[in-house]
Amino acid sequence: MPRPVIFGHATRLIGQGIRYASKFRGGGSAFPGLFMEKLDPGFVERELSALPRGVVVVSGTNGKTTTTKMAVQLLESQGLKVFTNRTGSNFVRGVAAALLGEMNLKGELDADIAVLELDEAHAVHFVKMVQPKYSLLLNVMRDQLDRFGEIDTTRKMLTQLARATTGTVVLNREDPRIRRISQDVEEGTEVAYYGLSEGLRSRFPSDDEMRDNRTPQQAENLPEASVALTSFEGTRTHLMIGDREVTTDINLYGIYNIYNAAGALALTLEIMGEDADEAALLAELSKVTPAFGRGESVRIGDRSLQLLLVKNPAGFRLSLASATGEDYATMITINDEYADGRDVSWLWDVDFESLQHGGVDVVSGTRAYDMALRLEHDDVSVRAVNTDLPSALDEFVRGSGDKPMRVFCTYTSMLALRRELAKTTEVADIG
Numbered sequence: 001m002p003r004p005v006i007f008g009h010a011t012r013l014i015g016q017g018i019r020y021a022s023k024f025r026g027g028g029s030a031f032p033g034l035f036m037e038k039l040d041p042g043f044v045e046r047e048l049s050a051l052p053r054g055v056v057v058v059s060g061t062n063g064k065t066t067t068t069k070m071a072v073q074l075l076e077s078q079g080l081k082v083f084t085n086r087t088g089s090n091f092v093r094g095v096a097a098a099l100l101g102e103m104n105l106k107g108e109l110d111a112d113i114a115v116l117e118l119d120e121a122h123a124v125h126f127v128k129m130v131q132p133k134y135s136l137l138l139n140v141m142r143d144q145l146d147r148f149g150e151i152d153t154t155r156k157m158l159t160q161l162a163r164a165t166t167g168t169v170v171l172n173r174e175d176p177r178i179r180r181i182s183q184d185v186e187e188g189t190e191v192a193y194y195g196l197s198e199g200l201r202s203r204f205p206s207d208d209e210m211r212d213n214r215t216p217q218q219a220e221n222l223p224e225a226s227v228a229l230t231s232f233e234g235t236r237t238h239l240m241i242g243d244r245e246v247t248t249d250i251n252l253y254g255i256y257n258i259y260n261a262a263g264a265l266a267l268t269l270e271i272m273g274e275d276a277d278e279a280a281l282l283a284e285l286s287k288v289t290p291a292f293g294r295g296e297s298v299r300i301g302d303r304s305l306q307l308l309l310v311k312n313p314a315g316f317r318l319s320l321a322s323a324t325g326e327d328y329a330t331m332i333t334i335n336d337e338y339a340d341g342r343d344v345s346w347l348w349d350v351d352f353e354s355l356q357h358g359g360v361d362v363v364s365g366t367r368a369y370d371m372a373l374r375l376e377h378d379d380v381s382v383r384a385v386n387t388d389l390p391s392a393l394d395e396f397v398r399g400s401g402d403k404p405m406r407v408f409c410t411y412t413s414m415l416a417l418r419r420e421l422a423k424t425t426e427v428a429d430i431g
Contacts, residue, residue, distance in 0.1 A: 044096050045129040047103075053080065053113035055130055056271065059123050059161055060138030060178070061154065062315050063260045065291040066252065067138060068117040070264035075113065077284035078272050083111035092126050113271070120157045127164035135165040136267045138260065140177040141207045141314040142346065151207060152177070159184045168192055168270045172263060173222050175206055182223070194266035195225035196259065204259060210314055211349070227266040229259050239265070241278070249286040253295025253306070254322040261285055298425050300397055305405040305421070309414055311341065313349035319408060320354050329400030330358060333365040333389060333413035340410040344370055352378040359383065361400055364392035365413045389413060390420050
């Protein structure tokens, strides 16, 4: 039996009150969304189904948050009002919490379209409530296998997302598991691709290539990519849009985010169609800044501290490869909360030899000693192990001399670090 409107209105107001209060705890809380899930389970479906341009879902193992942020900015550069789950809380309850934060007290959401980052497993539940009009699928890597099972299970989850998409599915053609999803979309749903030039393929190994230490090879007879990354030098980036080369600057940490930009651009072009303003899109790409914790930098005095989210072997390896160890003071914080993944054995699939020269100043988090042991096996020196994150951060900042600082951190430790940093320096609001 449908809930009375007055009940839904009252529930929403309470949820908004909880959402407002949660911001004072540092932001990032999905508890208001959990409240709405329990008392008004139709809330997300009801609100998102009313958007005139529908819903876009971005999913995959790595790069969801930054790619979603890029897609949002690109669409806004085209004049659209975009709702998104800005905190990176990519479960359904995170979407509900974000809705509460964006709606006014009358329950109105001022948006044309929603662009949502969704966890692979929770995307399956989401599409049972709301069918996306567009989806962008990035990659499949081994990630938190205690939650998702084998890698092909993750591919099947993404396949269900693609099958539920009613308009266009945009696929990473260089990932063989993602590329094969094109065979499973429903009749009437369009498929588009983004990709790499052959010369860049060796820079972006697939999961199997990374696991087996194989030289990355580009597959034969690939479908045409609507957007392809062809080359980059520093931030200067060259792309093919169809048969035309274009150039822009992309000021993001890590080469993988340059590739993700090609996916975000391909998605935006599909959504905008003939109305796309290409010049505005390329100009906007140069303005994109890192999503929180994904290469985000804060200032501590006259030094920078960079937060680098790590959650699986591929992401950690790519982050390590994006900066030389001797240039930075380094801290690593590893937690094992649910949002991080309980099983941290994936750390043994990461090669830490690049840290041998400079070592690691401080290791912290609930699994600090597991991390320190892993570093010892790769002959990486560790100056201090401190499981208390606030005091570990203070120890790191005070003891790192005049070097720029970087912290490789899992999700919940990244949120905790941001709360600590916000006490003494300016940290962007994610609430």
